[in-house]
Amino acid sequence: MDDKTATSEYIIIPKSILTDTRLCKPNITEFYGVILSLSRQTGYCFASNSYLADFMRCDVHTVTRWVTRLKQLGYIRAEYLKGDSSNNITERKIYPTVWVLTDLSVPTNSNAEGVLTDLRGGYGQIGTEGTNPNAEYNNKLIIRDTPKVFRDVGFNPLPFTINQTHVDYALNGSKDIDHAIGEAMLKQLPESLDNPVAIIKSKLEDSNRVVALLDFVHNGKNVVTPVEIDGYGRQNNIIIDSNAITSIYGKNNLATGLLSDALNEEQSGNTAVFYLDNKKATALLQKAGLRLPRVLFRNDGYIHSIREQGLDVKPKFENVTYTQQFKRWFGDWENNPHTASKVVNADGTP
Numbered sequence: 001m002d003d004k005t006a007t008s009e010y011i012i013i014p015k016s017i018l019t020d021t022r023l024c025k026p027n028i029t030e031f032y033g034v035i036l037s038l039s040r041q042t043g044y045c046f047a048s049n050s051y052l053a054d055f056m057r058c059d060v061h062t063v064t065r066w067v068t069r070l071k072q073l074g075y076i077r078a079e080y081l082k083g084d085s086s087n088n089i090t091e092r093k094i095y096p097t098v099w100v101l102t103d104l105s106v107p108t109n110s111n112a113e114g115v116l117t118d119l120r121g122g123y124g125q126i127g128t129e130g131t132n133p134n135a136e137y138n139n140k141l142i143i144r145d146t147p148k149v150f151r152d153v154g155f156n157p158l159p160f161t162i163n164q165t166h167v168d169y170a171l172n173g174s175k176d177i178d179h180a181i182g183e184a185m186l187k188q189l190p191e192s193l194d195n196p197v198a199i200i201k202s203k204l205e206d207s208n209r210v211v212a213l214l215d216f217v218h219n220g221k222n223v224v225t226p227v228e229i230d231g232y233g234r235q236n237n238i239i240i241d242s243n244a245i246t247s248i249y250g251k252n253n254l255a256t257g258l259l260s261d262a263l264n265e266e267q268s269g270n271t272a273v274f275y276l277d278n279k280k281a282t283a284l285l286q287k288a289g290l291r292l293p294r295v296l297f298r299n300d301g302y303i304h305s306i307r308e309q310g311l312d313v314k315p316k317f318e319n320v321t322y323t324q325q326f327k328r329w330f331g332d333w334e335n336n337p338h339t340a341s342k343v344v345n346a347d348g349t350p
């Protein structure tokens with residue numbers, strides 16, 4: 001077995017997995033812990049069933065049954081990539097939907113502790129089942145993998161993260177009322193990222209951020225969340241690359257104004273809208289007496305890529321092979337190719 005495939009020296013099993021009576025055999029809960037461990041670098045596990053069977057010391061048929069069962073219960077989802085010239089599957093990505101983070105500090109406000117220890121959304125888990133008061137307060141919390149809608153507009157498939165400062169703002173109102181969206185809405189965050197109203201350009205010049213307009217309302221105001229593309233942070237005392245939520249809030253008519261401005265830019269020939277849900281965007285604009293310009297947006301969904309030439313948006317990585325997580329696993333093929341894996345293209349890229 002190639003030890004480089006493993007991403008940590010220990011396996012962690014979420015309490016919600018361990019206590020689920022539908023998972024009657026202990027080995028399947030241990031298997032989930034392995035999937036989780038192998039996903040910590042990139043947000044997904046790409047190990048084959050034969051590798052996983054070797055790791056678990058069981059047969060491939062057993063692994064196939066476990067994968068099927070975990071998918072049925074919603075604990076994992078899988079993506080299958082096929083070759084260009086055939087329908088043969090060339091790669092599988094298994095995305096865990098329940099995460100456990102250790103060695104993360106809890107905000108000092110006592111109201112946050114009970115929430116952070118079991119704050120789950122429809123897709124991921126924000127928080128910890130065990131904390132370390134000596135850890136850095138701004139450790140990143142992995143809330144899920146990068147949603148497909150973001151990957152479709154050019155995001156790398158990195159973990160989606162938020163730091164504990166912004167969790168504290170949301171739960172305790174320690175910044176202002178606009179950021180105090182509360183526990184219930186924070187739990188909706190992972191799933192709401194799957195189906196935003198729109199993904200638009202940030203107004204910051206030369207920015208590596210976009211702004212997602214979400215489909216839920218705080219105090220009568222649609223929630224918006226800026227997302228840093230190819231950002232980085234610290235998780236369990238290790239620097240990781242991630243797509244990082246840098247804030248989450250609802251403020252006056254901000255969402256409507258941002259969307260209207262982005263649409264106006266598009267009408268002027270500038271790229272400002274990357275993704276748009278026509279139905280949701282129409283409903284949002286109608287609240288302010290505005291209309292969606294149908295001539296430009298007859299079809300919804302993907303509009304532009306963040307990687308188009310000439311944009312102010314600046315992704316840091318061409319693809320995930322440039323990220324710190326990948327290089328820890330594969331070896332630093334850019335700076336120290338002699339110590340990295342030899343499975344490379346003619347130009348030295350993985």
